[in-house]
Amino acid sequence: MTADIYDLGSSATPWRYFWHPVCTLNELREAKPGGRGPLQSTLLGERIGVAEIGGKVVAFADRCPHRGAALTLGWAEDDGLRCRYHGWCYDTEGRCIEVPALEPDTPIPARAQVTMYDCEVKYDLVWVRLDSRADTSIPEFPAWEDGSQRCIMGEPYLWPCSAGRRVENFIDTTHFPYAHQGTLGAPPNVVFPVFPVDQLPGRLEFETETFLAYNPGDNTYGPPNSPESTFLPPATYVVQMPFTTVLKFTWSETFQTQIYMHPTPIDGETCRSYWFTCHSHDGSADEVHLQLQDMVLGEDLPVVASHLPRRIGEAHEEVSVPTDRSSILWRKWLRELAHAGERGPEELMRCLDTTNIESEVTAPAS
Ligand code: FES
Ligand SMILES: [Fe+2]
The missing domain is CATH 3.90.380.10 (Naphthalene 1,2-dioxygenase Alpha Subunit; Chain A, domain 1)
Structure with a gap:
């Protein structure tokens, strides 16, 4: 397996600081009925998802914290992203806001949190940056x-x-x-x-x-x-x-x-x-x-x-x-x-x- 070695023997780490397109806006629109995704993509070896929630295009690690199912199998709703497996729902910050199987008022574990990534739409492309600690910009056009x-x-x-x-x-x-x-x-x-x-x-x-x-x-x-x-x-x-x-x-x-x-x-x-x-x-x-x-x-x-x-x-x-x-x-x-x-x-x-x-x-x- 050599896919985790990048050009000149580098790891994925340096390239995670940069913005990369992961799909076109049109691909997101056409991914699912309703036009909001979610759409699955891969960036630097990571399975990620893109969806429009509440008018905002967001990118996330495509893994539900509950049992690890792909969130992109689920649905983009008005207020959140819903997992297809047990229906847990996440907001645009990745916080779990609903666990349908629980009685109301039962606390939701704080660790029920999806990893979110920087995401912007520019030039009709959806750009994602996996690591936000460097002040890089979307390349000029x-x-x-x-x-x-x-x-x-x-x-x-x-x-x-x-x-x-x-x-x-x-x-x-x-x-x-x-x-x-x-x-x-x-x-x-x-x-x-x-x-x-x-x-x-x-x-x-x-x-x-x-x-x-x-x-x-x-x-x-x-x-x-x-x-x-x-x-x-x-x-x-x-x-x-x-x-x-x-x-x-x-x-x-x-x-x-x-x-x-x-x-x-x-x-x-x-x-x-x-x-x-x-x-x-x-x-x-x-x-x-x-x-x-x-x-x-x-x-x-x-x-x-x-x-x-x-x-x-x-x-x-x-x-x-x-x-x-x-x-x-x-x-x-x-x-x-x-x-x-x-x-x-x-x-x-x-x-x-x-x-x-x-x-x-x-x-x-x-
Ligand atoms: S795996 Fe997502 S709700 Fe259970
Ligand atoms: Fe050429």
């Missing part, structure tokens, strides 16, 4: 909040790889001519510069120049042209540590696109990615943008699902080169965050604000 672009939520996808593997795939540019041969890239356009990477509080950023690739042709990007055509314009990659990635392309002064993606660690070797494709308001059909992403993801999946191990291992198990710079820096910070998180929330927050990784790291030549 400016295009959604300021309405500057049309943001379309894609169907979340479950991949047999760690969250870290998914992040690295997302910020990797040199796989374009091979994993996306004939779509996002193609030989002979295979040589890439080593892009400088900026480390800012809580985030890594780097910019790519325009590079030669191949335009598959569609309604958005114009008719197909030759493999020598310029397809991918300058791009900005952002990783909000540890796992939220944003990729912005500037096609022209008036047309920009971006992809926002967060792979939620289900366990150490499985992640479920929540994502959006966004574009300047140009009236194009949502399907055009979703289909492009479906194609790209379909090309990535077999490769990413084939990694051994399914999580990121130790440096000596893989060989890096200078053009892997973004992933080398991100791994270094991830490892430092993991170590800091094991020492506690204050150390974790200090590490999240650090800005010295770029100067410390030299990409190995072999």
